[in-house]
Amino acid sequence: MSSASSTTSGAAKPASTRAKPANKWEAAADWTDGRLGIYSLAKANLRKIFPDHWSFMLGEICLYTFVIIILTGVYLTLFFKPSMAEVVYNGSYVPLKGIGMSEAYASTVDISFEVRGGLLIRQIHHWAALVFVAAMLVHMMRVFFTGAFRKPREINWVFGFLLLVLGMFDGFFGYSLPDDLLSGTGIRFMEGAILAVPLVGTYVQMFLFGGEFPGHDIVPRFFTIHVLLIPGIMLGLLVAHLILVFYHKHTQWAGPGKTEKNVVGMPLMPVYMAKAGGFFFLVFGLIAAISAIATINPIWAYGPYRPDQVSTDAQPDWYMGFSEGLIRVMPGWEVGLWGHTLNLGVFIPLMIFPLVLVSIAVYPFIEGWITGDKREHHILDRPRNAPVRTALGAAWISLYLVLLVGGGNDLFATHLHLSINSITYFVRVGFFAVPVITFIITKRWCLGLQRRDKEKVLHGRETGVIKRLPHGEFVEVHAQLPQKDLYKLTAHEQIQPVELPAQTDENGVAAKSGLLNRTRAKLSRGFYGGGSQIPKPTSEEHHEITSGHGHH
């Protein structure tokens, strides 16, 4: 039978330019190519070159944890009941027996204790979510500090930023679903924030909750947002993000043979297929191991949500911690306006929250405007060679950390034996002072490293060998760096501050330079002026010193 059919297929396409398939796999591939055009796709992409560096794998961690979250999340939806209908618990967990609770909470307790593997899957889902957002933040910082956001990658930076924000919010919605005491407190927090918005707050609250808090709608609504709306958008953004990575090609560190026009590294097939595939299983394995070792979100211990109950240590997951910090340290200001209360103690933090996020998102565009640089960049900056950018990033991180301390002020108080009031005052001052101090220190640090690089290029590295000269002087022998290291230390381009347009036009009439231009020139001097970078050694300087005239 098989021989008969192969004869038929052979006879059916004698005009084919391709050789007869050697085996059935090749035949299957031919069949697929005829319909999906996989050969040209594979030809274009399978040998795609990627550079090798551990920091380029941070994005992979994000991708793999996202896949883990989706897989485990699908399993959880099979057993979770997004309903706020009242039931009385009668399962196997003794400390909850006979207690009234919502179906959402009861089904989450059942997932934990009755469903086979349910607790492990829940913990994998949650641990992976924490690591996912953390990895996105670190990945974003890698891109920030190396200047990988420069043209042509600004749009991809924005996609990545949106993924981070959506990941944060989807995490918050997931945290809110089980309707335990902690998640209900989080929803109450959110309700309070909405109510603090002037004019529309109460209307938005009524619309969202379908009536007074807590109502019966919020869990089913959050469920749809958590499992459908946000993951759907994220999946789309993720695909776009990856397509753009392929399209732009990956950035690389400076080095011999590496230019703005090539990528030096290894091909996707087979090297990165194996490495990335293997890395996925390492990530999955590690997250699974952590989930088997450590509890996360023990909803059974929190108990069901009741608006009249609350537990201390009621914090959001870490990625929302800075919003908690903003609220906790803000003085409880309230003003009355025309018979209405304006709750500034909540409203101001609510407005600063997006500002903190957006300030980092718009940075690439601000830097692009200041430098006026329209060229493409595929070689990464070493963070020290962009001192102001690096210092700004460090200041942003320090602000974020200060707010995290504010969000966990009670635990810092109990575990470090401090007064919670002192911590709160520290955060109030630190919110303004710590980023400035961090900025100054980081910038100086970068300049110091630049000086060190210059020293190394011109005088070589210290060998530790001490020589005594005939006339008694002691000197340390310096060894010249290899050519490839010299290249790495001097490959970066030093941007010069933009000049103001001429103050007078060709006829000697004073020209208006405009506030915008003046601001830009001033910022440019701040970024790239004499105080912000150490001129890198020129080849003449290097030649002069190494030609034998110097005494090193």
Next chain:
Amino acid sequence: MKKLSARRRHPLAALVVLLLALAATGGLYAAFAPADKAQADVAAQSLAIDEGKKLFAVGCSSCHGLNGQGSSDGPSLVGVGSASVDFQVGTGRMPAQQPGAQVPRKKNIYSQAEIDQLAAFVASLGPGPVTPTKEQYTSTNPDDISKGGELFRTNCAQCHNFAGQGGALTKGKYAPALEGVDAKHIYEAMQTGPQQMPSFPDTTMPEEQKKQIVAFVRHTTNDEPNPGGLTLGSLGPVTEGLFGWIFGLGTLIAVAIWVAAHTTKAKKS
């Protein structure tokens, strides 16, 4: 009756009436007074009070005054009751080591007999909450755990945390962790409201409910193995976040560095 009436002016009449009255009083007392054992208790009680007073003079009086009347360094103990003493001394809080935001729990240096003597002395200063008996704080009904859990989350968790791990209060004060605290001491704390804690007298929280709360706290902090693995302190998302960053992402980055360092090198041939 005439005979009695005729002799009512007799010089010895008053004496006879007095004797009769005394006999009646004594007889009534003998008939109604508690038995011998009670008399022994009274004796022992007064002995305990005496002994307690001596202990008090040594360990407590420098702050609370020789008669427990209080001073600028310590409050009056009139009316705090034996339960307060049993709690404060039994958990090692009293005698206090040093002034501060709050007196911490520490190793108790008194024997239970000495604590009882101190308690007897302080209880003698004025009526107050009485040390509970074992039946009062020991639950036998398994349903008490879940009922106690609900009561705990309503009345206690806002300071002591959902799992009794304690929490911060203002200016360095705190609600202590309830891990390893005796059932009796948990009960007494609710009765007497030590330091920052409000008291929950039987009028606001009946004995039965206190017993249920004790059952829940003991079950949650002592008996129960945690189903999910390490508890990370049962402190909520802050420790989870820290753990996730250090052991989750931290390890993954270490793995990434390892993977990046092991790569196929192009062979030079």
